[in-house]
Amino acid sequence: MFKLNLKMAWLNVWRRKVRSLLVILMIGVSMSVMLAIQGLYDGMTRHMIESTLRSESGEISLFAPSYRLHQNLTYRLKETHRIIEEMKNMPEVRSVVKRIRVTGLASTARKSTFAKLVGIDIENENLFGGLEAFVVDGTMSFGENDEGAVIGKKLAEDLNLEVGERVIFSAQDSHGELSAISLRIKGLVRTTNMAIDDLAIFVSQEKSRAITALGEDESTEVALRLKEGVDIDLFQSKLEKGWPGLEIYSWKALYPALDQMQVMTNIFNGITFAIVMTMVFIGILGVMFVSILERIREFGIVLAIGEPYRFLRTQVIYEALILGAGGYIFGVVAGSSALLYLQSYGLDLSRFSAGLAEFGMASILYAAIKFHYFTTTFAAIVLAALLSVVLPLRRLKMLNPIEVIQGD
Amino acid sequence: MFSLALKNLLFYKGRTLTTFLLSLCSTVLFVVYVAFMDGSHESMLKNSLSIYTGAIQVMQEGHHENPSYDTLLEDLPSVMQTLKNIEGIRAYTPRLESFALLSSEEDSVGAMVTGIVPESEALVSRLKEALVKGRYLDSEDSNGLYMGEELAKRLGVDLGDEIALVGSATDYSFAAERFQIIGLFRTGLFEFDASSAFVNKAYFDALMLSETMASSIVVTVDDLEKAETVAGEIAGQMPSRVEVLTWKKLMASMVQAMEVDSLFGYISMGLFFIVVFFVIMIFGFINISGRIRELGLLRALGVHSYEILKLLLLESAILAFASVLAGTLIGAYLAYFYEVNPIIIKGMAETYKAYGIISDEVPTRFDLFTIAWNAMVVLLLNFLAILYPVYYIRQFTPTEAMRHV
Numbered sequence: 001m002f003k004l005n006l007k008m009a010w011l012n013v014w015r016r017k018v019r020s021l022l023v024i025l026m027i028g029v030s031m032s033v034m035l036a037i038q039g040l041y042d043g044m045t046r047h048m049i050e051s052t053l054r055s056e057s058g059e060i061s062l063f064a065p066s067y068r069l070h071q072n073l074t075y076r077l078k079e080t081h082r083i084i085e086e087m088k089n090m091p092e093v094r095s096v097v098k099r100i101r102v103t104g105l106a107s108t109a110r111k112s113t114f115a116k117l118v119g120i121d122i123e124n125e126n127l128f129g130g131l132e133a134f135v136v137d138g139t140m141s142f143g144e145n146d147e148g149a150v151i152g153k154k155l156a157e158d159l160n161l162e163v164g165e166r167v168i169f170s171a172q173d174s175h176g177e178l179s180a181i182s183l184r185i186k187g188l189v190r191t192t193n194m195a196i197d198d199l200a201i202f203v204s205q206e207k208s209r210a211i212t213a214l215g216e217d218e219s220t221e222v223a224l225r226l227k228e229g230v231d232i233d234l235f236q237s238k239l240e241k242g243w244p245g246l247e248i249y250s251w252k253a254l255y256p257a258l259d260q261m262q263v264m265t266n267i268f269n270g271i272t273f274a275i276v277m278t279m280v281f282i283g284i285l286g287v288m289f290v291s292i293l294e295r296i297r298e299f300g301i302v303l304a305i306g307e308p309y310r311f312l313r314t315q316v317i318y319e320a321l322i323l324g325a326g327g328y329i330f331g332v333v334a335g336s337s338a339l340l341y342l343q344s345y346g347l348d349l350s351r352f353s354a355g356l357a358e359f360g361m362a363s364i365l366y367a368a369i370k371f372h373y374f375t376t377t378f379a380a381i382v383l384a385a386l387l388s389v390v391l392p393l394r395r396l397k398m399l400n401p402i403e404v405i406q407g408d
Numbered sequence: 409m410f411s412l413a414l415k416n417l418l419f420y421k422g423r424t425l426t427t428f429l430l431s432l433c434s435t436v437l438f439v440v441y442v443a444f445m446d447g448s449h450e451s452m453l454k455n456s457l458s459i460y461t462g463a464i465q466v467m468q469e470g471h472h473e474n475p476s477y478d479t480l481l482e483d484l485p486s487v488m489q490t491l492k493n494i495e496g497i498r499a500y501t502p503r504l505e506s507f508a509l510l511s512s513e514e515d516s517v518g519a520m521v522t523g524i525v526p527e528s529e530a531l532v533s534r535l536k537e538a539l540v541k542g543r544y545l546d547s548e549d550s551n552g553l554y555m556g557e558e559l560a561k562r563l564g565v566d567l568g569d570e571i572a573l574v575g576s577a578t579d580y581s582f583a584a585e586r587f588q589i590i591g592l593f594r595t596g597l598f599e600f601d602a603s604s605a606f607v608n609k610a611y612f613d614a615l616m617l618s619e620t621m622a623s624s625i626v627v628t629v630d631d632l633e634k635a636e637t638v639a640g641e642i643a644g645q646m647p648s649r650v651e652v653l654t655w656k657k658l659m660a661s662m663v664q665a666m667e668v669d670s671l672f673g674y675i676s677m678g679l680f681f682i683v684v685f686f687v688i689m690i691f692g693f694i695n696i697s698g699r700i701r702e703l704g705l706l707r708a709l710g711v712h713s714y715e716i717l718k719l720l721l722l723e724s725a726i727l728a729f730a731s732v733l734a735g736t737l738i739g740a741y742l743a744y745f746y747e748v749n750p751i752i753i754k755g756m757a758e759t760y761k762a763y764g765i766i767s768d769e770v771p772t773r774f775d776l777f778t779i780a781w782n783a784m785v786v787l788l789l790n791f792l793a794i795l796y797p798v799y800y801i802r803q804f805t806p807t808e809a810m811r812h813v
Contacts, residue, residue, distance in 0.1 A: 018800065022693060026686035033679045041672075071562065072515050103562070105509040105518030110476045112507035112575065114518035114603050160474060170509050170574070172516035178509075178574070272676065279683040282426065283690050289422075290694045352671070355664025 005311070009318035012291070019287055020323060026283050027327020028334060031377055034276045035335035038269045039367035040342055045265045046368050048192060048360055049251070049258050054129025055191040057254050058097075058223035059232050060239065063247045067220060073102060073174040073212055077246075080219045087222065092230040095128045097121065098219040100208040104171025106151075106201060108159050115155060116199045117169050119208020119219075128225055131189070131202075138163035138187030146204040148186035152197040154357070156188050163187060169201055173213040181211050194360045273380070280327070281384035285391065288320055292392040299396060300404030312396060316389050324385035328378055335373075342367035409715070413722040420695055427691050428731045434684045435735025435786045436742070438677060439779050443743035443772035445673045447750075449666040450773050454632075456662060457655055459534045459595045462626035463635045465658055466491070466500075466642060469649045471623065472657070475505070477578045480621045481650065487625060490645050496638040498630050499531035502622035504609060508575030508583075514564035521553075521573060521605050522623075523612030532628045535593060535606065542567045542591035549608040552590035558602035560592055567592065578618045585615050596757065596767070681789055688793035696720065696797040703801060704809020713802065720798050728790035736783040743779065746772040 013020050053059060062083065067075035077083065080098050087096045100119035105112050122140055125131040132140040135150070142148040149167065161167055163185050170180040183203060190197055209216070226235060232250050239248045252259040292299070299312055346364040349356060353363035417424045457463060465472075466487060471479035481487060484502055491500050504523040509516055526545040530536040535554070536544045545554045553571060565571060569589050577583040587607065594601055613619045629638050635654045643652040656663055696703075703716055750771035757768050801809075 016697075019690070019693060019697065022686070022690050026683070026690060030679065030683040030686065033682055037675060037679055070515075070564065072564065074514070103515075103517055105507065105516075107507075107576075109580070110478060112509075112518065114507070114520075160476075170516070170518075172511060176513060178511060178516060268676070272679065275680060276683055279687050282430070283687045286423070286426065286687075286691050286694055290698060294698070349668065349671075352664050352668045354661040355666070355668040358661050358665035359668070 001311075005314045006318055009315050009322055012295075012315070013319050013322050016291070019290075020326075023283055023287050023323050024326040024330055027280050027324065027381065028330025030276050030279065031327065031331025031381075032334035032338055034272060035331070035373050035377070036338040036342060036367065037272065038373060039339045039369055040347060040365055041265050041269060042370065043343070043366045043368035044361060045258075045262050047362060047366065049255075049262065051134075051191045052193045052195075052255060052258060052360075053225070053251055055131060055134060055189075055193045055196050056223070057249075057251045058095075058128065059226045059230075059251055060224040060236060061249050061251075061254060062222040062224070062239075062243070063220070063249070065245070065247055068247060068249070071103065073172075073214065073220065076174065076214060076218050076220055077222065078215075078218055080217050080222065083222055083243075083246075087224055092226050092235050093224050094227045095124075095225040096222065097124045097128045098205075098222045100205065100212055100214055100218075101220045102171045102208070102212050104169055106155065106159060107168045107170070108161060108165070111159050113155070113158050114199065115151075115169065115201055116195075117171065117201045117203060117208060117211065119205045119212075120202050121205055128223070134189040134191045135187045136190045138185065140189075141186050142204045142207070143184065143186060146207050147182075147184055148203075149183035149207075150187040150189055150202040151185060152200045153188045153190040154194075154197040155199060155201070156185070158198075161185055167201070169211070171211060173211060175213055177213075179211050179213075181207065183207075192357075192360050192362050194357075197357075273376070277380045277384055280324075280381060281388055284320055284323055284385055284388035287323065288316065288388050289392045289395075291319065292316065292396060296399070296404055300399060300401040303399065304401040304405060309397060313393055316393060316396070317386065320385040320389045321382065324381045328381050331377070332374060336369075339367050339369045339373075343369055409719060409722060410726075413719055413726055416719075416723055417726060420698075423691050423695050424727060427688055427727055430684055430687055430691075431728060431731035431786060431790055432735040432738075434680070434789070435732050435783060436739045437680070438786060439736060439739025439782045440742050440746075440772070441673065441677060442778060442782055443739075443746070443774065444770065445670055446775065446778060447747060447771040447773035449669065451767065451769070451771050453655075453659065453662065453666070455767065456597070456659060457632075459538075459597055460600065461655060461658055462532050463629045463632055463655050464627040464639050464642065465624045465653050466627065466646065467624040467651060467653070469651045472651070472653055475623065477576075477580065480504075480578060480618070480623060481625065482621055483647075484620045484622050484625075487646065487650065491625065491627065491642065494638065494641055494645065496629050496631070496634055496641070498628045499528060500625055500627040501525050501528035501532050502609065502625045503529075504612060504616060504618050504621060505623040506575055506616060508573050510559075510563060510605065511572045511574065512563040512565045512569065515562065517559065517562050517603075519559055519603050519605055521575070521607060521612075523609035523616065523618070524606050525609050529606075532626050534595060538593035538595045540592050540594045542589070544591055545606060545608050547608060547610065549590065550611045551585060551587045551607075553587040553605050553607060554591045554593060555589055555605040556601035556603065557592045557594045558598060559605060560589065562602060565589060577616045578621060581617075583615055681785075685789055685793050688790060689796060692724065692794045693797040693800065696801050700801065700804060700809050704804060704806050704811075707806035708810060717798060717802070720801070721794070724790065724794040728787055732783050732787045732790070735786065736779060739782070740774070740776075740779050743772045744774040746770075747774040 064075045064077045084096050084098055087093050102117050106115035136153055140150055166182055166184050168180055168182050173179050236248055236250050343366055346366040348364050350363045356363050468479045468481050491497060506521050508521045510519050526547055540557055545552060567589055571587050573587055574584050629635050639652045639654045706716060750769040752768050753770060754768055
């Protein structure tokens with residue numbers, strides 16, 4: 001019976017080829033465009049978050065109490081070594097870095113601007129977030145005598161600086177005294193994290209200690225990268241209980257706009273998905289309704305010769321599912337091709353690079369591909385197909401075979 | 409012909425209603441979506457322009473790309489004199505911008521310290537209105553500093569406290585002075601409030617050796633739409649090495665950011681239109697293919713195929729015009745309503761302060777030209793969607809059509 005039903009449904013679908021192909025085309029084209037847009041938006045948000053996590057905050061950052069409020073060296077972390085060792089031993093933690101950060105004035109012979117000096121350990125930063133991969137000019141090194149610095153690309157542009165030139169950084173140390181250092185630019189980084197690209201001057205930990213007068217065991221922040229699958233909120237609560245003397249922030253608290261952007265992207269994708277699926281439902285509904293109405297006498301005859309209603313019901317459901325499945329297969333092929341292309345080559349928006357930089361975005365946007373795109377779309381298309389036959393079937397159920405056969 | 413088309417539409421109520429609603433909803437959605445997109449962009453732009461940037465800036469050639477003491481306007485009095493006689497200018501003021509290190513007892517911060525003429529500055533920017541504590545600058549002030557509230561927080565200082573400024577004068581000699589905070593301001597532009605301080609230019613000029621110099625002259629105009637024209641007129645009367653830039657160039661990255669945002673918006677709307685296009689086409693196709701016998705009969709009775717085409721297009725046109733008109737009226741009303749009563753999303757300015765959002769309000773922009781082209785797009789979509797069904801029906805001869813099952 002199953003085979004017969006399926007065969008009849010298949011033949012009925014292709015009885016009106018153009019109409020069926022239009023529905024399949026509608027589902028396929030809209031699904032593939034929808035997948036490409038979802039992937040692009042998800043990829044864009046993920047890239048922004050990922051570059052911020054890699055270049056700065058990690059999933060979790062630890063500060064001394066009041067540091068976030070005042071951003072002043074008075075509120076520095078002490079016993080940094082102990083904190084780092086204990087963090088490293090936690091099973092959830094993948095990588096740990098400590099940094100010394102101080103705000104001040106970056107100057108060349110002709111220009112000055114606001115900047116942030118960040119004392120780092122290059123090897124640890126590379127393990128933490130692959131900082132070296134963000135270098136766009138020069139190298140990620142501080143030179144043999146630690147006299148060098150790697151600075152944000154935008155900051156370099158603002159100061160008209162190139163690799164090999166010198167910059168003077170002045171700031172107040174932890175004792176309130178003004179101090180300044182001269183640094184030779186070794187490299188430029190572009191992370192798309194505006195806090196780094198616009199303001200950061202990376203120097204060695206030793207150099208940053210020299211200008212801030214902080215001790216060997218002191219720093220302004222410790223950042224953690226967590227292992228895949230670790231629940232950030234749960235881990236944060238665990239740290240807060242274990243380290244009541246520290247201020248502990250997840251990246252979502254440090255960058256609420258990025259978190260909001262992720263939420264907005266999900267909402268936007270959800271709305272787009274709902275609209276497209278509603279249209280798919282309306283499209284299949286229209287075709288199924290007409291398909292049943294024009295075969296009403298045929299159905300009457302089938303019922304009159306003793307076939308049960310459920311036979312017709314199954315056949316109609318199969319017809320709707322065949323249309324949905326056809327569209328889905330088309331959509332999967334076209335959608336995954338588009339996603340794979342956008343994942344590999346990206347969407348080049350270099351023409352708008354300055355505008356994209358305003359949002360902290362790269363000028364080439366790469367798509368993300370998530371398995372759930374295909375599973376949820378499949379479930380929604382099946383649902384739309386099933387719902388689309390409810391009304392036509394109700395009409396069929398109320399059918400009086402004799403009247404239908406006798407009618408014109 | 410018209411009444412026949414109307415009767416046909418009313419006869420196939422279900423299909424007519426579905427197509428009508430689809431087209432109506434698409435029009436409303438498109439008009440309102442674009443109104444919100446344009447409204448939020450316009451609001452961001454106007455806020456930024458009125459807070460500090462101004463509609464036009466006059467500066468030495470190369471200063472915009474490479475702002476430094478080497479590219480200062482040097483003959484300020486004569487440039488200012490020229491501006492006096494140009495029509496369309498509402499107000500103008502010179503500024504001398506300098507990056508310096510500001511130090512309090514607690515901390516030091518690099519900041520933009522700008523010498524301004526307090527009276528004329530109040531006419532071109534919102535600095536005076538942004539006062540939250542103390543007082544605004546006046547022309548008699550000497551070492552008084554008017555500072556961003558966030559910058560004061562960074563330095564841990566308040567009204568009346570002293571600040572040391574260390575920087576370089578326009579001849580690159582060392583410049584240092586002690587200033588007293590006389591007022592704090594909050595414009596809402598977070599980065600601006602966290603990195604800006606202002607001094608009476610007359611006093612600042614003595615410190616910076618910049619008496620007849622300025623980084624730029626900021627000009628506001630009577631009508632922002634005419635900024636390009638006014639800029640052209642100013643440029644025509646300026647010495648050759650002086651350039652005149654409008655907000656489009658001054659805020660190029662923001663303008664581009666908005667273009668990107670619009671691009672994403674149109675891509676999303678594009679997806680919606682693809683789906684709507686297909687659905688309207690499917691319903692049009694169902695409608696026409698269900699009437700093949702009827703249309704074949706009309707042909708057999710002597711109705712010319714051209715007239716049948718006209719009938720089908722007329723049906724489609726009635727439906728499209730009615731739905732787009734209704735959708736445009738609803739959409740235009742919503743665009744107007746939310747322009748007057750903007751939606752307020754509490755906390756939005758705080759969350760997105762790093763991106764230059766300074767208000768919780770999300771207004772729309774009611775613009776008849778924009779609404780008209782939005783409506784035209786949906787109308788065009790309706791006509792494109794009916795082309796294939798019409799082409800399909802024309803393939804049948806009258807005999808084939810009458811025998812069609």
